[in-house]
Amino acid sequence: MASVDIECSDASKRFGATEVVAPLSIALKAGQTTALVGPSGCGKSTILRMIAGLEDPDTGTVMLGSEPPRAVARRGGLAMAFQDPSLLPWRSVRANIALGAELARKPAKDVDALIELVGLGGFAGHRPAELSGGMRQRAAIARSLISAPDVLLLDEPFGAVDAMTRRRLNTELPPLWRSRGATVVLITHSVQEAVLLSDRVLVLSPRPACIVADIAVDLTGPRDAHLLETTEALALSREVLSALEGV
Amino acid sequence: MAALRALGWGLFFLAIWELLARVSAQDVLLSGPSDIAVHISGNVGLLARATLETSINAMWGFVWGNLGAVLLGAVIMLVPRSERTLLALALLVFCVPLIASGPILRVLFGTGTGPQVTLGALAVYYTTLLTFLIGLRSVSQNWTDLMRIYGRGALSTLIRVRARASLPYLFVGLQISAPAAFLGAMIGEFTGAERGLGVLTLRAMRGLDTDATWTLALVAALIAMAAYTVLGWLGQRVVGYRPVVLLSAPASSGPRTPWAALAEIGFIVFLVLILWQASMDVFELNRFFAKRPGDVWTFVMEPQNRSTLLSALGETLAFAAPGYVAGLALGAGLAVLLVLSPRLSTAAMPVAVALRAVPIITTAPLLVLAFGRGLVGTMVVVAVMIFFPTFVACQQGLRQTPGQIVDVFRSYGAGRWHVLRAAQVPAMLPAFFASARMAVPAALLAVTTVEWLATGKGIGVLMAMTASTSNYNMLWSCVVVLAIVATAVYGIVAGIERAVLRIYASEQVT
Numbered sequence: 105m106a107s108v109d110i111e112c113s114d115a116s117k118r119f120g121a122t123e124v125v126a127p128l129s130i131a132l133k134a135g136q137t138t139a140l141v142g143p144s145g146c147g148k149s150t151i152l153r154m155i156a157g158l159e160d161p162d163t164g165t166v167m168l169g170s171e172p173p174r175a176v177a178r179r180g181g182l183a184m185a186f187q188d189p190s191l192l193p194w195r196s197v198r199a200n201i202a203l204g205a206e207l208a209r210k211p212a213k214d215v216d217a218l219i220e221l222v223g224l225g226g227f228a229g230h231r232p233a234e235l236s237g238g239m240r241q242r243a244a245i246a247r248s249l250i251s252a253p254d255v256l257l258l259d260e261p262f263g264a265v266d267a268m269t270r271r272r273l274n275t276e277l278p279p280l281w282r283s284r285g286a287t288v289v290l291i292t293h294s295v296q297e298a299v300l301l302s303d304r305v306l307v308l309s310p311r312p313a314c315i316v317a318d319i320a321v322d323l324t325g326p327r328d329a330h331l332l333e334t335t336e337a338l339a340l341s342r343e344v345l346s347a348l349e350g351v
Numbered sequence: 352m353a354a355l356r357a358l359g360w361g362l363f364f365l366a367i368w369e370l371l372a373r374v375s376a377q378d379v380l381l382s383g384p385s386d387i388a389v390h391i392s393g394n395v396g397l398l399a400r401a402t403l404e405t406s407i408n409a410m411w412g413f414v415w416g417n418l419g420a421v422l423l424g425a426v427i428m429l430v431p432r433s434e435r436t437l438l439a440l441a442l443l444v445f446c447v448p449l450i451a452s453g454p455i456l457r458v459l460f461g462t463g464t465g466p467q468v469t470l471g472a473l474a475v476y477y478t479t480l481l482t483f484l485i486g487l488r489s490v491s492q493n494w495t496d497l498m499r500i501y502g503r504g505a506l507s508t509l510i511r512v513r514a515r516a517s518l519p520y521l522f523v524g525l526q527i528s529a530p531a532a533f534l535g536a537m538i539g540e541f542t543g544a545e546r547g548l549g550v551l552t553l554r555a556m557r558g559l560d561t562d563a564t565w566t567l568a569l570v571a572a573l574i575a576m577a578a579y580t581v582l583g584w585l586g587q588r589v590v591g592y593r594p595v596v597l598l599s600a601p602a603s604s605g606p607r608t609p610w611a612a613l614a615e616i617g618f619i620v621f622l623v624l625i626l627w628q629a630s631m632d633v634f635e636l637n638r639f640f641a642k643r644p645g646d647v648w649t650f651v652m653e654p655q656n657r658s659t660l661l662s663a664l665g666e667t668l669a670f671a672a673p674g675y676v677a678g679l680a681l682g683a684g685l686a687v688l689l690v691l692s693p694r695l696s697t698a699a700m701p702v703a704v705a706l707r708a709v710p711i712i713t714t715a716p717l718l719v720l721a722f723g724r725g726l727v728g729t730m731v732v733v734a735v736m737i738f739f740p741t742f743v744a745c746q747q748g749l750r751q752t753p754g755q756i757v758d759v760f761r762s763y764g765a766g767r768w769h770v771l772r773a774a775q776v777p778a779m780l781p782a783f784f785a786s787a788r789m790a791v792p793a794a795l796l797a798v799t800t801v802e803w804l805a806t807g808k809g810i811g812v813l814m815a816m817t818a819s820t821s822n823y824n825m826l827w828s829c830v831v832v833l834a835i836v837a838t839a840v841y842g843i844v845a846g847i848e849r850a851v852l853r854i855y856a857s858e859q860v861t
Contacts, residue, residue: 153496156496156499156500157499157500158496158499158500174502175502176502177499177500177501177502178502179502180501180502182500182501182502183500183501184496184497184500186493186496186497188491188493190491190493190494190496190497192494192512192515194515203511204501207497207498207501207503207507207511208501251501257500
């Protein structure tokens with residue numbers, strides 16, 4: 105697996121008369137995790153969709169390494185977890201998770217390990233309709249990880265997950281994607297989660313989205329809930345919050 | 352317990368039927384169960400052979416028609432730009448009454464089962480295509496986004512997501528179309544086959560054999576209902592549930608100027624003419640019976656021919672219109688009334704769904720026997736043909752009223768009539784108009800079939816006469832005129848639908 109930089113150059117997007125994303129230039133380093141935070145409806149998801157190649161920017165370009173997003177998608181180098189789990193209702197949990205590898209044309213290794221990791225052991229044969237909202241969301245996260253993508257896009261993936269599981273996933277998932285060298289872009293409404301999971305936090309303005317603060321998260325030590333209680337982490341959280349309050 | 356109760360009701364129904372038949376024995380209109388049993392026992396071999404023949408033809412029609420529908424649906428998904436053209440062509444073919452295409456197919460195929468199978472296929476493909484398309488589109492955008500995220504195209508999305516998501520809808524289509532295949536096969540047999548239930552029906556009608564007519568109608572209805580039930584059961588087994596499907600062509604997308612619409616119609620007409628001419632030339636069909644667009648044009652331009660054609664059309668429309676309006680009004684009216692009595696509605700629904708499955712044409716001879724060969728008889732056949740689908744669709748539409756909206760009314764203490772008028776009837780309108788549109792070809796089919804079989808008036812009988820006197824120019828002209836009228840009326844109903852829905856259900860109008 106190759107690590108891939110993400111580079112947006114003057115990428116903007118409008119829907120009809122509404123400008124959703126103002127010309128945006130960002131460079132995200134390969135293997136790093138970047139969190140996008142900002143008020144609801146500011147255009148975070150649209151930025152993610154442009155990076156995924158699901159929306160073409162009206163101006164500027166989006167490149168993943170030396171390739172456009174769709175080329176990376178075609179070779180199975182992209183994966184995304186949506187706000188909605190979007191599982192196929194006729195497939196079991198295991199088959200839904202394996203779908204990620206199947207579509208990326210990669211062997212579905214470690215399905216069981218991933219099922220255990222996201223806390224769905226014992227539910228592998230269940231259909232999505234038999235799971236709670238949080239369990240479905242965890243299956244969707246596992247689906248995005250199974251193909252070991254170069255670029256992993258997470259659109260508020262933990263929103264529907266209960267507090268305890270969210271805390272555990274926040275600790276256990278990042279080492280997995282970091283060890284695989286994935287470049288991760290994460291949308292979250294939790295400032296603490298942004299600080300805990302990422303190497304960099306981009307704070308966005310209300311629509312049309314533009315970057316109002318670019319905060320490097322330079323924390324040492326294991327990334328777990330205890331880290332958030334350190335002075336450095338608290339200071340970073342305050343910095344992100346005050347940037348958000350300023351928008 | 353439930354089975355015993357059903358058996359009890361069944362026996363009670365048979366007893367009443369028998370009693371009525373005995374009482375009205377002088378009228379020669381109604382045959383009782385005992386008369387039917389006697390007729391069956393005396394003609395077991397003949398009936399069994401005819402039933403087998405018609406069933407086999409219907410089955411092949413069902414297979415080919417549905418395969419065609421699935422193929423068309425897949426092409427539309429893979430090449431979205433082809434959608435408007437393909438759907439317009441599909442609608443145009445669907446709008447040609449089967450009784451009109453029957454004689455032409457008979458001429459093209461000669462003797463044999465070709466016309467029966469083809470008409471069976473033509474009777475089913477459009478219903479299946481519409482339900483299949485609704486199913487193919489029933490996927491969430493996230494699912495298609497997921498496919499794109501992994502670089503997969505339309506074909507992969509079709510195979511992995513859309514095909515499976517469409518299964519419940521496809522089964523609904525197959526279920527509704529099964530009786531239609533039977534209807535198509537029987538109409539094919541009306542147009543000059545050697546064997547089958549349709550041939551026996553014609554014979555019974557012409558010989559005024561009431562017992563035979565009743566027996567044949569009953570056999571045809573029972574087989575069609577059995578096919579409907581079996582497919583429903585199979586669908587339930589395979590996919591586990593039955594979605595509510597509004598049988599309606601997908602709304603056209605994107606704003607269109609009148610000029611663009613006109614250009615599109617022009618293109619479709621041009622395409623139809625090219626396809627018509629080319630198919631005749633490629634297969635080198637004999638010009639004596641395989642008329643080209645030019646032949647029909649020349650024929651229709653003769654004032655005398657045009658006058659014959661138009662006066663027959665006038666008679667047909669005069670008979671079809673009251674039946675069409677009556678069928679729609681009765682179907683919608685009864686559905687609305689039953690909302691006021693939920694218990695009665697629950698009881699009536701399965702009966703109506705079952706009766707919708709009966710290919711009404713097979714019972715047309717009975718209705719004509721009962722109501723005569725004039726306006727009333729024809730009107731009743733047309734109305735009955737339209738009544739059941741409209742009733743079922745309107746019932747489903749009424750049930751789609753959002754519970755929260757009803758709750759808002761109730762929280763203000765609104766009465767049943769108020770809720771019905773202000774919330775439920777507007778919620779029913781999309782279903783009503785979908786039925787009204789689909790009923791246009793059905794009404795023309797019913798009226799032309801009755802004319803062909805019984806009344807001796809209108810364009811149906813003109814076709815029957817010209818088919819037997821080899822006046823193929825007139826036959827082809829009749830088909831063209833019927834197709835144009837059906838498509839035009841369909842378009843007018845669609846226009847009224849858009850105007851009404853813009854007011855009452857603006858989210859339905861794109």
